[in-house]
Amino acid sequence: MKLGCVLRTLALYIFAAILWAVQILPSASFETLQCEGPVSPGESRRHTDEDVTNPNEAGYQIKGYTFSEPFHLIVSYDWLILQGPSAPIFEGDPLVLRCRAWQDWPLTQVTFYRDGSALGPPGPNREFSIAVVHKADSGHYHCSGIFKSPGPGSPETAPTVAITVQELFPAPVLKALPSAEPQTGGPLTLNCQTKLSSQRSAVHLLFSFYKDGRTVHSRGLSSEFQIPTASEEHSGSYWCEAATEDGQVWKQSPQLEIRVQGPSSSTASSTYNPASQKSTAPKPTPTENSESLPPLTTPSEHEGFSPDPHLHHQMGVLLKHMQDVRVLLGHLVIELRELSGFLKSETTKTPDK
Structure with a gap:
């Protein structure tokens, strides 16, 4: 039971x-x-695994028919x-x-x-x-x-x-052509490089470009931003953004530093050589320098001050000039002190005679 x-x-x-x-x-x-494809309903028919020689290959054909993915x-x-x-x-x-x-x-x-x-x-x-x-x-x-x-x-x-x-597309990478340090007057092209998934190749991406926190080109279909004639004003920190048309997916690239090389930066060292002038000028002692003139400071010594690298280079050249002038002034102060002492001694001797 x-x-x-x-x-x-x-x-x-x-x-x-x-x-x-x-x-x-x-x-x-x-x-x-439902079988969707570029064939009319009258031309389609169902197939089993026995009808197919190699079903593991995508897009395989047999007897003039194209098969879908499994x-x-x-x-x-x-x-x-x-x-x-x-x-x-x-x-x-x-x-x-x-x-x-x-x-x-x-x-x-x-x-x-x-x-x-x-x-x-x-x-x-x-x-x-x-x-x-x-x-x-x-x-x-x-x-x-x-x-x-x-x-x-x-x-x-x-x-x-x-x-x-x-992932619909990876985070873009910003590339500079011909380089990130172009010469003044030459062309500069920024390329925002990324790639859509092959399964979503019909999606359109829009590209934006930024420099030092401000927009220089917004939501364009081209992944390139061109500067026909680069100048020192185009130096700065750039990055790009790739986004879908509806803005639901967007990704930014890492920042890329662009430094346009001007003619002054290449000729500054040849037109002036502070080392040669320092060797001919007499060097005062540290005690005399500290008493006569206050020490010079560079912009990097001030907190929160981060100048443009090209401007920093120009200021460095100017500071070298000032250092040499300071050496000359120190020597002049010594000479004036010696002359003043000599004149005082001559003045005191005259009444005795």
Whole structure:
């Protein structure tokens, strides 16, 4: 008698599993399979694996037909399942997850989880959505809920589904042509380099360019910014930004220092050599220098002062001139002191005579 009860129970369980496998397909989002392509409906037909010589190759052909990428259909017999997107999901896409019960039986206390952490309080909503996903939204998702009648009336948990948000395009890199140190009067081209995923090649990116915190070119289709004639005023810190047309995904490049080389920077050392003048001028002692003139300071000694490197070079040349003038003034002060002492001694000797 007990064996018969066990067999009947087992048969009912197997029947329920088969019924669930049959009925989840109509209730899920995979009800309709549609073949889209550049062929008319009358020319398309279905093929099985036996008709294909090498089904692992993408875009393979046989007998004049072109095949689509493989599509994996999963039929589950769990009480509760979490339905995710069937196609790859990229940055900027919306994400919708559905917590589905067997035969769409009513649920309460539905909760969605990512990597084991609840994404909100329990409630009646069977859908969880993210309007714009980013790579940080990748993870392992699942849901849980409590069945109402005619369900089992107990809490159930759906198997975990892995969601991977793919990168739409990498962060751009700013390149300078011909170099980051062009000559004055020559051309300068800045190229904001990045690449869209091959699966989203139809997406259009807009490029913006910035210099020293201000915009020099905003939201253009070209990834290049051209300066026909570079001058020293074009020196500075540049970076670029690549963004989708809707602005949902945008990424910036690292900063690139541009230093336009002017003629003054190359000829300054040849027109003036402070070392030669220092060797001919007499050098006063440190005591005499400290008494006669205050010490000179450079701009780098002041906190919070960071001049343009080219301007800093010009100021360095000027400071060298001032140092030489200071040496000459120190020598002049010594000579004046000696002359003053000599005149005083002559003045005191004259009355005695």
